[in-house]
Amino acid sequence: MNDFAELLDRLAYEPRRNAKLRLLQDYFAKTPDPERGYALAAMTGTLSFREAKPALIRGLVEARIDPVLFRLSHNYVGDLAETTALIWPGPLADEARVPAPEREREPVGAPGPGHNNPPPHVPTLAEVVETLSTIRKADLPQHLATWLDALDETGRWALLKLVTGNLRVGVSARLAKTAVGALGGHEADAVEEVWHGLKAPFETLFAWAEGRGPRPETLNPAPFRPPMLSHPIEEETDFDKLAPADFSGEWKWDGIRVQLVGGRDAAGEQVARIYSRTGEDISGAFPDLAEAVTFTGTLDGELLILRESRVQSFNVLQQRLNRKAVTGKLTEEFPAHVRAYDLLTADGEDLRGLGFVERRARLEAFVATLDHVRIDVSPLVPFSTWEDLAAARADPAALGAGLDADAIEGVMLKRRDSPYLPGRPKGPWWKWKREPHLVDAVMMYAQRGHGKRSSFYSDYTFGVWRDGADGPELVPVGKAYHGFTDAELAKLDRYVRNHTVKRFGPVREVAYGTEGGLVLEIAFEGVQRSTRHKSGVAMRFPRVSRIRWDKPAAEADRIDLLERILARGERETMPGTTLEIAE
Amino acid sequence: MTLRAGDLLTLTREGLYCPLGRFHVDPTWPVERALISHGHADHARAGHGSVLATGETLRIMAVRYGEDFCGARQEAVLGADVRVGDVTVRFAPAGHVLGSAQIAIEAQGVRVVVSGDYKRAHDPTCRPFEVVPCDVFITEATFGLPVFRMPDTAAEVRKLLDSVALFPERAHIVGAYALGKAQRVMMLLREAGYDRPIHLHGAMEKLTELYKREGFALGDTPKVAATDRAGLKGAIVLCPPSSIQDVWSRKFPDPVTSFASGWMRVRARARQKGVELPLVISDHADWPDLCRTIRETGAGEVWVTHGQEDALVHWCGTQGIKAKPLHMLGYGDDGDAEPAPVEAAQDAADEVTDEAAA
Numbered sequence: 018m019n020d021f022a023e024l025l026d027r028l029a030y031e032p033r034r035n036a037k038l039r040l041l042q043d044y045f046a047k048t049p050d051p052e053r054g055y056a057l058a059a060m061t062g063t064l065s066f067r068e069a070k071p072a073l074i075r076g077l078v079e080a081r082i083d084p085v086l087f088r089l090s091h092n093y094v095g096d097l098a099e100t101t102a103l104i105w106p107g108p109l110a111d112e113a114r115v116p117a118p119e120r121e122r123e124p125v126g127a128p129g130p131g132h133n134n135p136p137p138h139v140p141t142l143a144e145v146v147e148t149l150s151t152i153r154k155a156d157l158p159q160h161l162a163t164w165l166d167a168l169d170e171t172g173r174w175a176l177l178k179l180v181t182g183n184l185r186v187g188v189s190a191r192l193a194k195t196a197v198g199a200l201g202g203h204e205a206d207a208v209e210e211v212w213h214g215l216k217a218p219f220e221t222l223f224a225w226a227e228g229r230g231p232r233p234e235t236l237n238p239a240p241f242r243p244p245m246l247s248h249p250i251e252e253e254t255d256f257d258k259l260a261p262a263d264f265s266g267e268w269k270w271d272g273i274r275v276q277l278v279g280g281r282d283a284a285g286e287q288v289a290r291i292y293s294r295t296g297e298d299i300s301g302a303f304p305d306l307a308e309a310v311t312f313t314g315t316l317d318g319e320l321l322i323l324r325e326s327r328v329q330s331f332n333v334l335q336q337r338l339n340r341k342a343v344t345g346k347l348t349e350e351f352p353a354h355v356r357a358y359d360l361l362t363a364d365g366e367d368l369r370g371l372g373f374v375e376r377r378a379r380l381e382a383f384v385a386t387l388d389h390v391r392i393d394v395s396p397l398v399p400f401s402t403w404e405d406l407a408a409a410r411a412d413p414a415a416l417g418a419g420l421d422a423d424a425i426e427g428v429m430l431k432r433r434d435s436p437y438l439p440g441r442p443k444g445p446w447w448k449w450k451r452e453p454h455l456v457d458a459v460m461m462y463a464q465r466g467h468g469k470r471s472s473f474y475s476d477y478t479f480g481v482w483r484d485g486a487d488g489p490e491l492v493p494v495g496k497a498y499h500g501f502t503d504a505e506l507a508k509l510d511r512y513v514r515n516h517t518v519k520r521f522g523p524v525r526e527v528a529y530g531t532e533g534g535l536v537l538e539i540a541f542e543g544v545q546r547s548t549r550h551k552s553g554v555a556m557r558f559p560r561v562s563r564i565r566w567d568k569p570a571a572e573a574d575r576i577d578l579l580e581r582i583l584a585r586g587e588r589e590t591m592p593g594t595t596l597e598i599a600e
Numbered sequence: 601m602t603l604r605a606g607d608l609l610t611l612t613r614e615g616l617y618c619p620l621g622r623f624h625v626d627p628t629w630p631v632e633r634a635l636i637s638h639g640h641a642d643h644a645r646a647g648h649g650s651v652l653a654t655g656e657t658l659r660i661m662a663v664r665y666g667e668d669f670c671g672a673r674q675e676a677v678l679g680a681d682v683r684v685g686d687v688t689v690r691f692a693p694a695g696h697v698l699g700s701a702q703i704a705i706e707a708q709g710v711r712v713v714v715s716g717d718y719k720r721a722h723d724p725t726c727r728p729f730e731v732v733p734c735d736v737f738i739t740e741a742t743f744g745l746p747v748f749r750m751p752d753t754a755a756e757v758r759k760l761l762d763s764v765a766l767f768p769e770r771a772h773i774v775g776a777y778a779l780g781k782a783q784r785v786m787m788l789l790r791e792a793g794y795d796r797p798i799h800l801h802g803a804m805e806k807l808t809e810l811y812k813r814e815g816f817a818l819g820d821t822p823k824v825a826a827t828d829r830a831g832l833k834g835a836i837v838l839c840p841p842s843s844i845q846d847v848w849s850r851k852f853p854d855p856v857t858s859f860a861s862g863w864m865r866v867r868a869r870a871r872q873k874g875v876e877l878p879l880v881i882s883d884h885a886d887w888p889d890l891c892r893t894i895r896e897t898g899a900g901e902v903w904v905t906h907g908q909e910d911a912l913v914h915w916c917g918t919q920g921i922k923a924k925p926l927h928m929l930g931y932g933d934d935g936d937a938e939p940a941p942v943e944a945a946q947d948a949a950d951e952v953t954d955e956a957a958a
Contacts, residue, residue: 029867030876036767043766082746083918089911090747094866103747103865170751465845471857471874472850522872 018168020048021056021142022175028186032467037188041196045223054218055142057197059179061190063217066149069157069180071097077162081106098177105165105173137167143218145176191295200226206243206439209296213237238280239290241298242315242361242369243439247429247446255447256403263434265373266398266406268418269427269448270319270356271331273338275299277318277355277392279310287311291320302338305348306355309391313364314383318357318395321424328356328421331557332545357384358395358429361437369437373445376437398428406430410449423585426542427451453540454582456481457565457573459491460535463513464524466498473506474513474525477561479537483552483576491529492552494579497539500560509564534570538563544583554579603708605736605901608687611926616714616738620707621685623652625714635676635689637716638700639664639779652676652684654691656699656814660779663810676701678727694718695729696883697780698811704732712736713897719882720889721750724787725780725816729893737899738926741907742884743862750862750886756879757788760836763856763877768834771852772877775841775859778804780883782838783811785860786818788881789836799824799832801839801848826851845874862886891915 024044031037045053058064078087078101087104094100140148148160161180165173178184194212195205197219203226214237215222224230250256274294282288289310291300300307306320322329322337337351360380361369368376377397384394398417400406406428414422427450435445458479466475476498480491501509512527512535519526528534540562547555556579610617614627623633630647637643637653639660644653646665650672651658661669676682676691678701683689691701696717703714713734720729743750764772776782782804789798797820800808805823812818824837829851843849844857862882863869870878885893890912894902902916902923909925916923 030870030878032876039766083915085914086746086911089908089914090745093745093908094747095868099867100747103749107749465874467874472845472847523874 018140018142018145018164018176019172020044021052021059022168022172024056025175025178025184025186026171028188031187032471034192037192038196038199041188041193042199045196045200050220050223051143051218052141054220054223055146057193057219058146058217059142059184060186060188060193064146066146067152067154067157068182069161069177071181073158073161074098074101074177074181077101077158077165078104098181098183099174101165101177102170102174105170137163139167139172140164145179146217149180189295190297197222197226201228204440209241209243209439211240212296213240213290213292213298236283237288238282239278239288241276241278241290241292241296243296244274244276244294244317245359245437245439245446246441247448248441248443250430250447250449252449259430261400261402261406263432264430264447265377265433266400266409267358267395267429267431268398268413268421268425269429269450270321270328270395271424271426272319272321272328272334272356275318275320275355276361277306277310277316277357279312279314281313302343303353304343306353306391309355309389311389312383312387315361315363316355316357316380316383316392317359317361318355318392321354321356322351323354324352328354328424330423331543335545352391354391354393356393356395359437372434372436373431374433406449410451425451453542453562454544455562456494456539456541456578457536457568458494458539459529459570459573460513460527460537461491461493461529462524462526463509470506473510475506475510477509477537479539480529480552481574481576481579489531491534492576494550494552494554494576495539495541495556495559497537497559497561500540500562501564505564529570531571534573536565536568536570536573537561538565544579546583552576552579554583603710605710605712608705608707608710608712609714609736609738611928615928618685618687618705621687621689621705623684625703626716633684634670635684635703636661637694637703637714638696640697640717640777643716646670650674652682652689654678654699654701657701658699659810659814660699660807663806664779690732692730692732693727695720695723695726698726698783698814700726702730702732704734710735712738713899714738715740715893717742717884718893719885720893721882721886722753723784723883724791725784725811731893731896733898735899736901736903737894737897738903738905739890739894739912740884741890741904741909741912743882743886744890744904744908744912746887746911748862748865748882748886749888750865750882751880753784753788753881754792756860756881757785757792760789760858760877760879761792761794763858764834764836767854767856770834770854770856771829771832772834772836773844773849773852773855773857774836774838774879775844775857775861775873775875776838777861777883778840779807781860781881783808783816783818784883785838785879785881786821787816790817790819794836795819797822797835799835799837801837801843803840803843804838841873894921895919 024040027040028037031040074097082104090104091100152160164176168176191205194208198205198208211233215233221230221233225232276292278290280288289307290298291303291307293299322334337347340347357380360376360383363379363383368379381394384392398409400409409416410428413425418425427448430447432445458481460477461480462478463474464476465471466473476496478493478496480493482489483492513525516527517525518528539559541556541559543557545555547553608618608620614624614629614631616625623635624631625635626637626643627634632649634648635652636657639657644661646669648670651670652674653676655675658673658675678691678693681688681690687705687707690704692704694700694702694716696719700716702716705712711734713732715738717740718729760772776785786798800821800823802823808818808821830853833853841859844859849855856877857875858877858879859873859875860879860881862880862884864878864880900922902921904912904925905928913923913925
């Protein structure tokens with residue numbers, strides 16, 4: 018447990034991806050089974066056991082530490098797990114300790130006189146996980162206290178993070194799998210291919226990765242297959258090198274990329290899975306769609322909400338994603354649908370080696386045979402010149418998408434002869450997004466970045482004008498931290514340092530108002546309503562598109578602009594309003 | 601006991617004042633006569649009429665402020681009684697930094713000890729703390745919460761050396777206060793067997809030279825020249841805390857930012873400063889040592905100068921010791937002011953971060 022804790026501790030402070038990867042690899046290489054397997058499970062979120070509530074932990078501490086001192090400490094540190102880890106009495110006499118007569122819960126079965134006190138047994142991660150998944154709720158406090166007594170501070174912190182289900186150390190499941198693969202020179206995608214169907218402590222996976230064992234036979238009848246991804250096209254340079262006849266066009270849908278996988282298990286029962294782009298099993302969130310997976314095969318497509326055969330905007334989909342409980346009412350109000358654009362396997366045959374055109378023909382036939390109301394094929398966008406395609410991208414509604422145009426965020430280009438390659442190969446697939454929305458906003462706060470940018474003020478909070486009680490005022494609407502070059506970043510950093518009016522830890526407030534301030538042209542993909550922002554709106558994917566050194570702050574945009582965009586997106590949120598828009 | 605502690609020491613605008621001896625202790629403003637506990641800037645200021653302090657502290661002040669930092673100076677010998685006005689004064693080691701001392705003030709059988717800043721942990725760069733029995737003990741409380749239990753310094757230095765081994769192509773930039781902490785880290789590195797050069801930010805040079813003159817074997821400590829920063833792969837570089845996230849640190853090869861401070865015990869503090877490799881090395885007494893020291897002095901009354909007073913005053917109450925906070929202004933953690941409480945602006949900046957990433 019202590020080695021795992023030390024790893025988490027290092028990861029929590031490390032901002033760089035490559036350095037995280039090295040820490041992980043180092044750990045996996047040095048740590049024996051089954052310990053490392055449980056660590057992998059913890060970091061990929063595949064553990065499930067009884068979690069401890071904050072009140073339980075507070076109770077354990079207050080039986081040992083003066084509650085006043087604990088409260089003052091908790092106020093100061095801020096985090097319950099960390100405060101507890103730091104304040105938990107060590108083996109030595111401790112000055113904050115509640116005097117013995119006042120202690121309510123002395124450990125039961127304390128060793129009697131003449132008994133040699135053995136050194137406390139430091140639990141392994143494997144022991145902790147195995148115990149937590151089997152014990153009764155009433156036994157949890159006693160086990161937790163015994164472990165806390167045995168562990169060092171970092172160990173206590175990691176344990177408490179683990180048992181409160183709050184293990185956030187900035188490592189994605191993908192990164193952990195990448196590190197496992199790297200043990201034997203395998204790509205992360207190779208790990209993904211065998212991942213589903215494996216369980217903690219993943220001994221066969223490590224054996225294979227280290228070249229000591231065969232590739233784990235995936236017994237999963239519905240495994241995830243890493244998807245093929247695209248590159249954004251550079252209008253200025255890329256089109257000149259490409260021939261329109263080599264490519265096929267499709268709409269780029271503004272939904273969630275999913276993989277629908279169906280198969281039969283050993284008992285002949287149908288297994289249906291819905292995976293996210295990263296291989297997360299999200300079947301539980303979409304039971305209405307999982308029902309449609311009656312086939313044996315792997316479909317790649319976009320998950321969308323359809324109402325009366327009309328694709329709804331991302332805002333509508335968002336409302337379904339935000340709900341924790343999936344109720345019948347929710348699936349009725351927000352029916353999930355898949356618009357498929359590729360077929361990876363069909364009836365046990367792997368189609369990924371075929372060219373796009375052949376796969377497309379198989380896809381159309383497959384979906385037609387399936388004939389399910391929740392699954393259809395994403396239509397092709399015909400074109401013979403790049404100008405044709407540009408016209409479709411500019412106005413999808415007029416060029417085939419009709420009423421679904423609001424859910425289209427651009428066009429996709431796929432090489433007609435390209436096989437289905439996992440990862441993001443350069444050349445076969447391109448995305449060409451629609452022009453983003455633009456707003457001129459005023460920089461209000463700047464924050465230092467992370468990693469290589471830690472000495473630069475690189476994250477900018479910006480605001481737009483609205484009418485306040487005392488005239489026009491700026492209200493923060495978003496934050497952007499990319500879209501500029503290194504040279505521009507250096508200039509922005511200098512601007513922030515020269516125009517700071519207040520400092521709040523790592524955040525600086527810069528001068529802004531009607532008299533002065535820096536205008537940033539912000540590009541973004543859409544607007545959502547938000548209760549967490551003072552302005553009531555939140556932007557999707559905001560980034561700096563231009564720095565308007567020339568523009569007076571007073572001429573920046575008003576909040577009305579964002580509210581108009583929001584209103585347009587929201588027209589579809591109310592069922593029954595479709596006719597009105599359909600004219 | 602006719603004399604009361606309050607007659608021996610009171611609080612004035614300039615800081616603690618002894619009316620019977622007509623002197624201040626660690627005044628934050630220029631005064632006629634000052635007794636100085638140690639050389640950190642918030643305790644040792646320039647411009648006093650006369651200064652009584654240990655020889656090391658006087659030499660530190662001369663390096664910092666120039667030879668004319670006060671009118672007249674007198675060296676205090678540790679353990680020796682000195683008559684000042686109507687009181688007897690004695691300096692005793694405080695274990696905080698080179699030359700640091702507690703100041704015992706005694707008259708008519710009543711003794712008050714002003715601890716200044718102090719610690720009990722291992723420090724190869726100064727004399728260890730000595731307990732001086734007293735009636736009133738005036739203590740700091742920089743780390744006066746039970747969450748502050750400082751780890752073994754050797755293990756912290758090992759963390760740094762392990763990181764250097766793991767990332768031999770990256771410079772390790774270690775923030776440390778220029779007086780005391782920096783030299784302690786250098787000595788701890790040498791104790792751990794590290795014999796490569798330790799590179800120094802220009803601001804640390806003069807005080808480090810002073811330590812060498814005082815006889816500390818700090819080894820090779822070249823100053824970082826502007827031109828060779830890019831070449832310092834795998835090097836350990838010490839700089840003032842404010843420089844670790846400054847423009848200065850950018851030119852180093854893929855720097856790992858580290859900070860040697862007791863504050864590093866709290867994750868949020870480390871993150872706030874953008875520290876990737878926190879080293880919990882403190883020059884102040886931690887919670888168990890604050891409590892132990894108060895007990896060992898046998899003091900019936902405790903005054904708390906600065907830091908986390910509430911918890912320590914509460915603890916004294918549970919032990920039947922009379923205690924009060926002095927709420928003194930002007931003392932901080934070695935002059936490195938803590939960031940202002942996070943206010944509305946930070947909230948506004950933060951709340952948009954999360955969703956922008958969604």
